Amino acid sequence: MGNIEFDNPQVRGGVDFYPSVLEKAIRSEQALNLTIVELYVQGVPTRKVSKIIEELCGHSVSSTQANNCAAKLDEQL
Numbered sequence: 001m002g003n004i005e006f007d008n009p010q011v012r013g014g015v016d017f018y019p020s021v022l023e024k025a026i027r028s029e030q031a032l033n034l035t036i037v038e039l040y041v042q043g044v045p046t047r048k049v050s051k052i053i054e055e056l057c058g059h060s061v062s063s064t065q066a067n068n069c070a071a072k073l074d075e076q077l
Contacts, residue, residue, distance in 0.1 A: 032056060033073060040070040 035056065039049045046063035049070070053061045061069075 036066070036070055037073050040074065046070070 032053070035052070036049065039052065044052075046066045050061045050063045050066040053059075053066060
């Protein structure tokens with residue numbers, strides 16, 4: 001496909017550049033993580049968790065992936 005070159009945004013006044021679109025993505029990820037944690041704490045089976053994640057995100061997730069995700073979040077908490 002080739003290389004793509006981007007111009008760096010210029011920031012005035014020493015303010016860091018942080019696109020506002022990332023804030024929405026970060027909030028969405030946090031909401032998804034909290035949902036998975038809540039389901040994990042309540043003991044919801046991973047098959048149901050994978051169906052819920054699929055409804056929320058629009059991507060299919062296997063029960064093994066849902067279980068691995070919950071385990072990683074458990075380590076972080």
